[in-house]
Amino acid sequence: MSYQSLPPAAARLYRLLAMHPGADFDADLATALDPDGEELLTTLAKAGLLRASHGDRYSFSSLAQGHALQQLHRTDSAAEQLAALRAMVWWYVDRAIAADKVISAQRWRLSERYADVPAFDGDDAEAMDLLEPDRANFVQVATAAYESEMDDAVLALAEALWGLYFHRQLYADWKTVNEVAVRAAVRREDKRAEARMRCQLGFRHYALDDFAAARAEFVAAVAVEPADHPRGLATDLESLALAHFSLGEHAEALDCIERAIPLAPQDQQRALLSHHRARVLSALGRYDEAFAGLGAALKHTQDKGDRYNEGRVLASIGETFLRTGEPAKAAAELGRALAAMVEKRRMFQEAVVRGLLSQAHEQLGDRAAALDEARKAHAILHVLEHPREPVARQRLDELS
Template sequence: MRRGGENVVSGTAQGPVVQAGSVGEVHFHSGTPQPLIPYQLPPPPRLFTSRHRELADLDHWLTAAEPLVAVVSGPGGVGKTSLALRWLHGSRTQFPDGQLYVDLGAHAPEGPAVPEEVLEWFLLALGVPGADVPPGLARRQALFRSLTADRALSLLLDNAVSAAQVRSLLPTSTRSAVLATSRWRLGGLAVDGARFVEVESFDVDSSLELLERAVGRRVASEPDAARELAHLCGGLPIALSVVGARLSTHPRRTLSGEVGSLRTERLAKLALDDDVSVEAVFDLSYVDLPARHARVYRLCALHPGHSFGVEAAAAAAGEPPGDVAPVLADLVEKNLLAEVADERFRFHDLLRLHARQHADRDSAAQRDAASRRVVEWYLDRLVGADLALRPTRHRVGPRYHGDVVASSGPRAALNWLEGERANLRESCRVAAEMGWDDLVWQFCEAMWGFYLHARHSDDWFALHALGVPAAVRLGDRVAEAKLRAQLTYSYSSLGYFADAEREGVRALEIAEEDGDRQGVAVALTELGGVAQGSGDLPRALRWLTRARDVRRGIGPRRAEALCGRRIGEVLAALGRDDEGLAELAAAAESMAAVGDHVGQARCLMSTGGLHLRRGRPARAVSHLESALDVVRRVGSPFYEAEIRASLGEAAEGVGDLPTARRHYALALALLPTGNPKAATISARLAALDR
């Protein structure tokens, strides 16, 4: 639009923008990708009431404090999170760059959340690719502060355990707001300029208001009973909400009858800091549940992670998902379960404890069976996702030779894996705690495809620290060799060549001692990669040639082609270009023939790289662009970064500096911080601007 004689474009544009200045003068502006804006808050509380003073304080502090850090503290179940959510939802327009949420797990059975992991979740939510998340707390803090320095962003840090835990997660933007909820006051945050909201139990009038919102006119028709209910609930919002839900689902139940039930129950076992107990309130809702509902309630509490979907709950119950879904909906209505997203649920921390206490009354065999069903469900879905990502890879796990089918496609598989990443890790941990070694090592093998595409190294090494000992305890040497070969690759890719050599040699020893030619070929291939990465090219060629000789006798064709690709790379590095190109072309043809499109793309990447090193950038581009098309369809950030870096070199080689800058910048955004390639690309970008 025209303002003051100037032709300007205002607002946010998605896609290309056409700007007409005058007749005969048309400019096309290619819109840059908009930063990802996360809105992660759970829904606002449905029965929120009162808290006028606290809300007014937060409103005032937001205008006075830069940035705002507020601690919302009080006993469990008093409504700290509800207050924070109500204010943050009402203030959403003040934070156009997004709202982040995390449960810091102060009372989680597995312990509080580690700031290093929380920062990883936040970075992913802000659009940082998984492969770009740096290792270590200090590096993740630095990247998080850089990303949020100029953003108007709010954070809800729920269930904090200490001031130090919160302090590690504070952004630096003066337009940000951080609300931390905790059962403790976290006075140590005063040195960070924090404001403090002490949330207390409701008085009688506020309690009656909440009950009236839940059950309507019955409060006015039985005023004395309503006041007695408010007293028996101790003004605790969670207790009032559960009682309200119970009454609303039983329209013929009188408030007096509810009072009588409460009076006869013990209110002591789940005591809070102010001696208020909610276990009896939870039990009153629990005992009215139909038997199936009560069973689902108990068994879902055995789920290994914080949140779960309908299918995982069905696995715990051992029932079809279609039968369990309405049960979960009823539990949500009764405030015994929270729906945190579409068909995704979680327990309040006290309710989860309550449900687990009731599960403890089942037999150990029943509890173990439910836990194993959930763990196996996650393992089967992981196997299906891995089959979608790497359909032609040789596997040794029995799950791959059963009834499990591949996921619908690579991109869908990657999306599911990212969404369930924490639950997969916890499932493996539970399997290890329960002594299910046969499942533990299979999680490690099935994580291979996800690791290659996302490079979550922390998860990878943590799982293998459980998986390798599990295979050893089982005496499953094939599995042990497989996992050690996987570690060889991952250590080598990070430049830890001594560790890689150690694992690869041990994998080779096991396979040779057992006469396992498949294992021998895998170990030789990975050892070839170690020698190649460390610069010992003659040794790499010997390892890889031996591996291919074995593969020619046992197959599969894809594995033989993989050896061929690496041999081609080594030959090219040795200056034997014609031989290298021939090997790469043959490997690409084989990969295409077996349907491994990512493998084919990697052959094209290597071919393009060879042309670049020999000063033929124009010839490199066609190979690299074909490879890029494949990996973008799959959704593989790490491989895309490698290709874009090479395309940047090619563009620079033909003098197309704007294109070079674009590819380098995109590669940097995809590569992990600290990766040696990132430093090289940064140097190239800097050189272009001189």
Template sequence: MAVMTAVLQQVATDGWTRARDGLVGVFRRRRSATSDSVESELESARAALAEARRRNDDATADRLLADWSDRLLRNVLTDPDAEPELRALLTELAPGAVTFNGEVSAGSAIQAGEISTLNQHLHFHGPTATQRSAGPAAVPAGPAAQVAPAAPVAEHQLPLEEEPFENRDEQRAQVLRALDEHRESPLVRPLTVVISGVGGIGKTALAVRLAHELAPRFTGGSAYLDLDEWRTAGSVDADAILRHRLRRLGVAESWLPGEYRALVDLYKDRTRGARTVLVIDNAWSADEVTTLLPHSADALVLVTGQRRLPALEARGAIGLALGPLSHGHSSDVLRKIVTAVRPDESPRTMAALARLCDGFPAALRAVGTLLHEHPTRRTERLVADLTSQLHERGLPVVEAVWNTTYDELPAPAALLYRLLPQYPGYDITPEAAAALLGTGFDDAEDALGALVRAGLLEMSPTASPAHDGRFRLHGLLRAHATRCADRHGDPAETEEGLRRLLLWYRRQAERADRTIAAARLRQAEPVAELPYAPDLPFADEPEARSWLDAERKALYGWVRIAAGLGEDTHAWALCEPLWKHYEDQGNHDDAIRAFTIGRDAAQRCERPDALIRLRCQLAQALWFGGRAAEADTETEQAVRSAEAVVPGGGLHASALEFRGKFLAWRGEPDRAADCFRQSRDIHRALRPEPNAYGVLLQSFLLGRTLRAAGRLPEAETETQTALELAREQRHDRMIARSEAELGRIQRALGRPERAVAALERALELERRRGSTYDEAVLGEELAELAEESGDPRAAREYRARARELRVRAGAGAAPRTP
């Protein structure tokens, strides 16, 4: 879309003729249209775009640009010789080359970034040797240079393939045929393939193999998503998954909307027309998949699950039910696995061993790993042992092999294997394994290595450069480890391991939370350093936030486990660092479950201070989760408890603030204003000294709420007070917010000049702070004021900058209302 935006947005510039003629030349290369017809269509598109811009109809404008961009992309992809011609046109359209009555046009800021983006796109898809050696392109000057481009959409995040891979030729051919047929479909819907079958049959291996094989066809990238990583209490957190996918697609964190519907719309926007392949592993239902389908007919989605998904198949998905491998293919797999250590093994012995595996890739891999572990052990002996266990004890071969492997593990590795099924996270780090074992980091590293070599543990399929030392227990092996714990362990060792790891996780979460916000209100005493496992190094705030998000499944799980162990103090204390994660990620369902447990634990502990705090945290998750009546009860009880237990204290002020926020959200600004005023009074009266920031924040919230109530003179007074306090405290963020709020009040009072001045000051502050979302919101407001005052040129300039910021942030939709 970059080049079409750069060309069609020159509606009122001196460069239109050259831009139009250049595109006519590119389109004529395929002889699919005459010069006159293309020129006529471009002129019509130009006129339609101008009209859409005049009406502020971004949807129509985006659709026009998208239609022409698709046409242009097809030309470039099918005619490589068109690339030099397109590059020359882009150079001519560079910022400064396009003028309006001899001056640089307002649209040049947009062109700068978009032309740069397209140049990167062309470079990615096949630069010439000259282009590769020419060095980096010049960085555009002016406003476009002030905004970093969004991360590229073309992600490549597939797990490594498992070798050897054998057969499944029929299923692969079926997918290829379906792809060819899908190209002729008029529906805007990705080709979806559902691969079903029992555990260990090779569903994930086939999906990942297909994704790797077909990746060259999908220039928009490839991605892998294991829904088990996002599943808690049997359900997946759809909000959290969408946020994760949008981040991977290049949307800046501050631009991610808080509302589920807005996340869905933005995901549609970011995946519209994308040529991407997405693997969705371990799906339980069609509902879990539907929202994640790219909004594109040019995408491929490969879904795996133990059950068929008829609801998807009814809407055109291809169903592939996997069965066992044939004996011949099983023998081939086993031979490829063991050839390196047993090159002269008898084909008959290999065939006998393969038949015992009954065509299950998981069993074949387990047997092959065992033979690798014991290269001198006679294969005939293994066949006899497995046959005996199968016939005498009724054990499937994979169970028998894993039993044999477990029996030969060193003691620390066997203990770790028995403990791992109780671990609540998706994957585990060596530091966490050290805490679980309790005998030191070196023992944990050795135990993990032994389990990996034995084929009982694997590297996490979702490991990333930031989180690469993570290990995962496969679902089938988790069940086997549980049986080993029942047979060979005892409840005491499991409970001791869980208590050690619970304490370690709480300490790391508290350390991460303090790295993010050292002065935040907390009730729990921090956990002291532990002798049996090392602390994690949180170098800065982003690293701490990243760890909290990577460990979200474990951390929320530990709240539940702590309560189950009777460790109520740990249960509610863990909810304190989880509050920051919830604020960042908005995972309402997980937060409601955890904070409910924390609230009840604080009550059992007879910790009214913690109970008040947990009621407030729970209430916010409830009201944003659509459960207003329960939120009302929690905030009201929190305020009443604070009045009785800590009257006039900081916790009382905090409870009033939460109550006020809830009432403002529910549309009761007058009642909310009373809460904020009372909270401010408490902050002012605190001893030994007032809470200056608390007074500032409540003054700001009070002013904003009074504006919502239509009490504008009062709102102006309170917001002016907040602005003066923010300046005294040199709090740039609150200065900007107060200036912006003051501008909105002045606009509502019918004072446009004062409104523009205040909003301009706020915009400049947000620009200096690098807050692109707030800058864009303020730009849109200033554009409206410019239009109201009869200055369309200023309005266009404000909107051009706001639109540029949205493009850079990866958020194609208009900014949310402040």
């Protein structure tokens, strides 16, 4: 079947899909352009104008896409083309939001779009798996939306992708999307959004152990945050505290946390701040205070069923036991932390916990177990191409 023989609705979909920002797309995307979109995709595939692939995804050949674009510019007005692009962009935003409502269930948001989008029906790992096939598309969509001055969509998308990027360590995508989002917030003169996007970008630097660059973004977020947005300022200060802590600036970290706690309106946010405060106290050798804070934070995460943050707190308890010279207790808590990270499929945090477990086993005199955990930690960091990989490799060499 040729293009000229297509039913009008199929021909229209063929033309509009040529504008899609990305190499391939999920079949459900077509419903954003036509209520019968999925049926029309079958028509286009049978006509040889689209290629169907595994996972109910479709793509153009370069020749077909060129032809579709040619027909688009001949047939559809600029207003119709923009409306179609907007429909596709918002389809991606809504898909990311639905997943993020599961991935980052306790996180506060700026985008009002969250109120209108139902949550994905699955757990957080399944929600991230849902988004993974569209990783490249999300980057292209953010860029296309920015170029079309759809700043509200850019900001909503960047906010919604935070959990995916943070937990799956998608560093390149994270950088590109959030840099575009910062520019969108500045162009929109939206100070709250700019602060949030700078925090998200700062955490990308933080995740790669570039703590000085992270601190610079967090300082900028604190500076730009409006005075009438205490929840945002609490997040900015919390983020800045983590950068200070990682740079060994413990007094500055503690000051940021103490400033943030009274500003935080959510129990979840206050609990996370209490966890960070306890980590700083542990590093300062104030162990009784640290254990008290960690115990309270652990109870909160368990009461909320927040398995990921429960694992983070357990890791901090284990690390504190290492500092107090109690490796057996450390190993017990770190074993519980490891189970949580494996269950939640948090690879980087799994590597961190295995590194601490290796230290505990070494202090207990079990060199074989220490080597095994160090080897597993190194393998994860190698796969993630993380800056800590050389340090992990050096530890392997020392244990070997």
